[in-house]
Each structure stands twice: as structure tokens, then as C-alpha cells.
Amino acid sequence: MSGFYFAYGSNMNPQRVAARGLRFQHVCGATLNGVALAFDKQSRVHPGSGHANLMFDRTAVVEGVLYQLRDDDEIVHMDAFEAAPINYSRDVVVVSVAGRRVPAWTYFANAAVIRPGLRPERTYLAHLLAGRPYLSREYFDWLNRIRCVDD
Numbered sequence: 001m002s003g004f005y006f007a008y009g010s011n012m013n014p015q016r017v018a019a020r021g022l023r024f025q026h027v028c029g030a031t032l033n034g035v036a037l038a039f040d041k042q043s044r045v046h047p048g049s050g051h052a053n054l055m056f057d058r059t060a061v062v063e064g065v066l067y068q069l070r071d072d073d074e075i076v077h078m079d080a081f082e083a084a085p086i087n088y089s090r091d092v093v094v095v096s097v098a099g100r101r102v103p104a105w106t107y108f109a110n111a112a113v114i115r116p117g118l119r120p121e122r123t124y125l126a127h128l129l130a131g132r133p134y135l136s137r138e139y140f141d142w143l144n145r146i147r148c149v150d151d
Helices: 014-019 072-081 122-129 137-144
Strands: 004-007 024-042 050-069 088-097 100-109
Touching (some): 004 024, 014 024, 014 050, 072 100
Antiparallel strands (some): 004 050, 024 088
């Protein structure tokens, strides 16, 4: 079990996560090597837009927000918001935090809900941008340049 949750999508917004009832003790930035950020997970509410997902890419790195959970079972509260196991599957990855390797839960979109060529809505992307205090300037600037369906 892992007492950490790595968020790379809309849950990079700590206020959103707290409002969803996830109890955590500490928040910091973290990186996950070997994956790239994609917006190819079809939204349940707006089928023409995409939500965040991880694609395997040995040369890429995704930055995100790492939540230290109040207890190991706390992650179960996020499953309903991620529609796991239907839309996303939860698995443990190893992230890097200040030179340390930390096992953490994260979510991967299931193949049945992946649609290439999708883009996020601006309101969705705003949740990722709310993670700014935990991201490098370069990564934040890259996120801020992502084209949205409503641009």
C-alpha cells in the first residue's frame, strides 16, 4: 500500500481535492519519468473534450502534485471521482521528490475511454494550472500554452 497520491490532471488543484474529501497531511511537487501527459481520455460530461491521461514514453517526464495521505486507505475516496475502475485504473508508480523515490497511487485511463485528438476545456485546464506552486516554471508555461477546445 502507498500513503501517497500523485495527481497530474485536474486533481493538481489542492482545493479541488480537499473539496472531494481526500484527507492529506502534506502537498509537494513530484515528477514521474517514462510517461507523457495527454488529454486523450474522453470527458464523461463533455464528450468532445479530453481529460488528462498518461502515455508511456521512455523519454518524457510528467510533473504533478504529490499528496501525502492521512492513511493508506484514503485513496479509495478518489476512486468515485475518477470513475475507477470503469474510466480509470488505479496503480502504484514511483515518483521522484527532491532526489527521493516515493511509491504513490495514480490513475491511468482505460483503453475504452481513450480518444486520440481530444483537447481539454479551458475550465478543466485551470485545475492543472492551480498546481503552479508545485511545478517548475517551464512545465507550468508549457501547460499554459496547451490549446483548448474553447479557445
